[in-house]
Amino acid sequence: MNAKPEQKPDDRPVAATVPTSWRRPGRRGIGQRWIRLKSLLMWALCLGFTAMILAVLALVVGYLVSIGGDALSWEFFTRLPSGEPDDPGGMKQALIGTGILIALASLVGLPVGMAAGVYLSEYSSDSALAGPVRFVCDLLAGVPSIVVGILGYELLVVPLGHYNGWAGAMALAFIMVPIVARTTEEMLVLVPRSYREASIALGATKARTILRVVVPSATGSIVTGIMLAIARVAGETAPLLFTALGSRLLTLDPNQPFPSLTVQIFNYATGPYPRQKQLAWAGILVLVGLIFVLNLTIRFFSRSARPAGS
Amino acid sequence: MVTTQPRNRDSIRESREHSAASPAVPPAARGTAPLRAADGARTTPASPPPSMPPTAMARAESSAAATDVGDQPFVHPELAAEQAVLSIEDFQLFYGKRQALFDISMKVPQGKVTALIGPSGCGKSTLLRSVNRLNDLIDHVRIEGNIRFGPERVYGRNVDVIELRQRMGMVFQKSNPFPMSIYENVVYALRIAGEKRRRVLDEVCEKSLRGAALWEEVKDRLHTGALGMSGGQQQRLCIARAIAAEPEVLLMDEPCSALDPIATGKVEELIHQLRGQYTVLIVTHNMQQAARVSDYTAFMYLGRLIEYGPTATLFATPERRQTEDYITGRFG
Numbered sequence: 001m002n003a004k005p006e007q008k009p010d011d012r013p014v015a016a017t018v019p020t021s022w023r024r025p026g027r028r029g030i031g032q033r034w035i036r037l038k039s040l041l042m043w044a045l046c047l048g049f050t051a052m053i054l055a056v057l058a059l060v061v062g063y064l065v066s067i068g069g070d071a072l073s074w075e076f077f078t079r080l081p082s083g084e085p086d087d088p089g090g091m092k093q094a095l096i097g098t099g100i101l102i103a104l105a106s107l108v109g110l111p112v113g114m115a116a117g118v119y120l121s122e123y124s125s126d127s128a129l130a131g132p133v134r135f136v137c138d139l140l141a142g143v144p145s146i147v148v149g150i151l152g153y154e155l156l157v158v159p160l161g162h163y164n165g166w167a168g169a170m171a172l173a174f175i176m177v178p179i180v181a182r183t184t185e186e187m188l189v190l191v192p193r194s195y196r197e198a199s200i201a202l203g204a205t206k207a208r209t210i211l212r213v214v215v216p217s218a219t220g221s222i223v224t225g226i227m228l229a230i231a232r233v234a235g236e237t238a239p240l241l242f243t244a245l246g247s248r249l250l251t252l253d254p255n256q257p258f259p260s261l262t263v264q265i266f267n268y269a270t271g272p273y274p275r276q277k278q279l280a281w282a283g284i285l286v287l288v289g290l291i292f293v294l295n296l297t298i299r300f301f302s303r304s305a306r307p308a309g310s
Numbered sequence: 311m312v313t314t315q316p317r318n319r320d321s322i323r324e325s326r327e328h329s330a331a332s333p334a335v336p337p338a339a340r341g342t343a344p345l346r347a348a349d350g351a352r353t354t355p356a357s358p359p360p361s362m363p364p365t366a367m368a369r370a371e372s373s374a375a376a377t378d379v380g381d382q383p384f385v386h387p388e389l390a391a392e393q394a395v396l397s398i399e400d401f402q403l404f405y406g407k408r409q410a411l412f413d414i415s416m417k418v419p420q421g422k423v424t425a426l427i428g429p430s431g432c433g434k435s436t437l438l439r440s441v442n443r444l445n446d447l448i449d450h451v452r453i454e455g456n457i458r459f460g461p462e463r464v465y466g467r468n469v470d471v472i473e474l475r476q477r478m479g480m481v482f483q484k485s486n487p488f489p490m491s492i493y494e495n496v497v498y499a500l501r502i503a504g505e506k507r508r509r510v511l512d513e514v515c516e517k518s519l520r521g522a523a524l525w526e527e528v529k530d531r532l533h534t535g536a537l538g539m540s541g542g543q544q545q546r547l548c549i550a551r552a553i554a555a556e557p558e559v560l561l562m563d564e565p566c567s568a569l570d571p572i573a574t575g576k577v578e579e580l581i582h583q584l585r586g587q588y589t590v591l592i593v594t595h596n597m598q599q600a601a602r603v604s605d606y607t608a609f610m611y612l613g614r615l616i617e618y619g620p621t622a623t624l625f626a627t628p629e630r631r632q633t634e635d636y637i638t639g640r641f642g
Contacts, residue, residue: 125449194486197444201561202499202551203476212498216489 064288068281076282081248081264085273091283093250097165097259098234101244104169104254105233109176110226116177117184117222122210134185140178148174149239157243165254168244172233179232183225187218220301227298231291237262261287384629385416386619389606392419395559395589396441400455403436403445410436412614413455418559423581423590425604425621427597429636433613434593438561440464441591442478443471459559476503479552479588483564485544487536487551492519492528495536495547499555514554522550523580542573549580553588560584562592566599578603597637601625609633 079090116133124130148171156167191214199209215222240246246263247256261283268280394417403411411433418424426434436445443464445451457464464474476499487495496515497505505511515532519525524546528539536547545565552560562581566574581603584590594600600607601621608618609632617624617633628634635641 192484192486194482194484195488197447198480198482198486198548198551199488199498200447201442201444201475201478201480202502202555203472203474204498204502205472208502212490213488219489 061288064281064285067278068283068285071275071278071282072285076279076286080250083248086275088268088273088276088279091261091264091279091286093247093259094261094264094283095286096250096252097244097247098261100252100254101165101169101172101240101258101260102230102234104165105172105176106226106230107173108170109173109229110180112173113177113180113229114184114222116181117188118210118215120181120185121188122206122214134182137178137181140174141182144238145175145236146238146242149242152239152243163243163245163257165244165251165256165258168240168258168260169254171239171243172236175233175236175239176229179229180226183228184218184222187221187225188214190221191217223301224298227294227301231294231298234290234294235262235287237266241266383415383615384617384619386623388620388623389417389419389618392417392422394418395420395460396591397458398437398441398455399458401437401440401457402454403433403440404452405448406450410613411440412612414610414615416608416615416618418589418591419606420589421586422605423585423592423603424606424608425600426591426593426608426610427595427600427636428610428616429641430595432610434610435563437610438563438591438593441559441561442475442480444480446471476555477557478559478561479555479557480561481545481548481552481563481565484568485541485548487539487544487547489535489537491533492536492539492547493532496550496554498551503555518550518554519547521553521580521584522546523576523583524550540573542569542576545569545573545577546580549577553584558589560588560590562590564593564595567595574599597625609636611636 076090077095078092080093081091082089116137120130120134120137124133151174152167152171156170157163160167195213195217196209199213200206204212240260240263244258244260244263246267247259249256249259251258265280265283265287268276268283271277396418398414398416398418401411401414402409414437426437428434439445440453441457441459441464445453453465456466459474459477462474463469479499488498493511493515494501496518497511500511500514516525516529519528524543527543528547536544539547545568549565566577569577578599581590581592585605592600592604594603604621606619607621607624609616609624609628609630611632617628617630619629624633625637628637
């Protein structure tokens with residue numbers, strides 16, 4: 001026993017019953033070291049790539065802040081574009097315009113998307129429609145946004161004869177619907193079956209079960225999906241170029257060409273004037289900031305309201 | 311480890327064989343005996359006292375030779391005297407092509423606790439869920455035969471399933487409180503029925519929570535979320551919710567299988583208190599629990615009803631070989 005100093009006293013009864021060939025101290029040591037090395041390697045690899053992502057993020061944000069930060073002033077939020085190359089003013093109308101466009105798009109896109117999601121999750125088990133709907137949703141979610149822009153142009157700009165805010169909002173709504181539908185479906189499917197059964201067993205109708213039990217159980221994660229959809233459309237430019245066009249004037253009338261942050265950024269960034277280019281950078285900084293805040297809100301929601309089953 | 315384990319297994323098998331073969335140890339006297347002794351006095355005075363193993367053994371052995379799966383189920387004559395609230399009549403159920411229930415016929419007596427026992431997959435939960443037509447929610451389920459609830463046919467042509475379900479309460483294996491306040495959970499069934507008077511709702515809420523032995527624990531936080539409660543409390547909340555609409559039948563699908571022993575004890579105590587007021591049909595995996603809480607026990611095996619009788623009798627002197635094998639722990 002003295003020859004095996006690494007053996008603890010309470011190991012002994014077990015050790016006595018085990019074939020000793022693979023328990024030789026030497027071999028075991030090498031095996032242990034190799035296993036630890038592999039584990040360390042894996043850790044280092046993961047850490048390295050994480051650091052790379054963080055570095056890219058830091059690069060983007062740092063670049064943005066260093067260039068756009070100078071142009072970002074109170075005036076950015078309070079003034080309209082002046083049209084003068086040396087004193088370009090601000091983007092007040094674009095900020096408000098983007099807000100209104102998103103609100104209008106949500107007003108149309110969220111109910112449609114959520115209803116489709118509820119249908120897919122709750123009503124479609126026997127229906128031949130479910131498969132195609134799901135497939136089309138996935139397809140639409142992957143359609144390049146410029147296609148949506150041209151569709152909006154053909155359907156809502158050409159017939160009306162001029163660019164307008166409605167067309168922009170509808171184009172954004174069109175982008176939101178498949179995202180919201182699929183997230184809603186996925187989150188509702190996660191709600192345990194027994195919740196539905198409990199409600200049905202108490203004599204509730206299917207509609208009541210869905211509205212009072214199933215959807216509320218998944219509220220937190222559905223809100224997360226909605227926020228993601230909003231963040232996605234907040235940054236869309238192509239569909240708006242063809243539909244809302246953009247405007248230098250502050251307008252609340254969606255029948256007019258409608259301003260938006262992304263189109264304003266696009267116009268300034270592609271223009272010839274350095275001061276306007278700088279303002280475009282400030283606009284990008286604000287946009288990134290908005291999406292950052294939105295993401296924080298998502299995190300807050302998904303943390304405070306987990307699906308009820310977990 | 312490697313060398314000791316087989317030896318252990320051998321010794322276990324040996325001791326099992328030994329005790330199974332030994333005529334001195336009556337099969338029913340193992341495991342469930344003390345519980346049954348405690349329960350026998352409380353439930354059915356007509357049941358044979360537990361201290362008569364030789365006869366029990368003799369009966370079990372004599373019947374074992376004659377019976378096998380496929381024979382008619384044994385239904386104790388005592389059940390004929392009971393007033394049935396639910397009658398299951400030649401009930402068959404298919405999941406797609408697979409048949410899950412075969413020719414089940416049994417009457418569930420009013421005001422009594424009836425337990426369904428049997429090994430996993432024997433169809434006891436399926437049978438329970440057929441009573442309030444929860445199986446309708448599952449695709450490709452087909453049934454034959456019928457279930458009578460009072461004078462009504464549960465699977466009748468013009469039956470109002472919603473109304474039917476309102477007359478039955480159900481408690482599930484996993485507690486499933488809705489994502490709303492404790493109060494709203496309890497009065498959910500009343501809200502469905504359209505009750506709006508605050509006073510009535512308050513009254514029912516308190517009464518149901520008291521009925522579920524939960525009132526004292528939650529009366530100060532009725533309007534907080536139900537998901538913040540402990541597992542045992544959640545399950546008792548589900549019971550409160552199920553009895554709030556004063557159902558005629560309470561269906562319980564393994565209500566204690568996810569609970570710790572203390573919470574289980576509370577729920578079982580509750581079932582004792584509900585006896586008489588409600589007709590309870592309870593599925594349980596746990597034979598001791600069936601012995602503790604039920605008046606009648608039905609043993610199911612492979613989708614068939616094998617034996618159905620007073621709990622004490624069934625555990626002491628099972629008529630069928632499969633019943634005996636199951637309650638003595640030879641399989642399941």
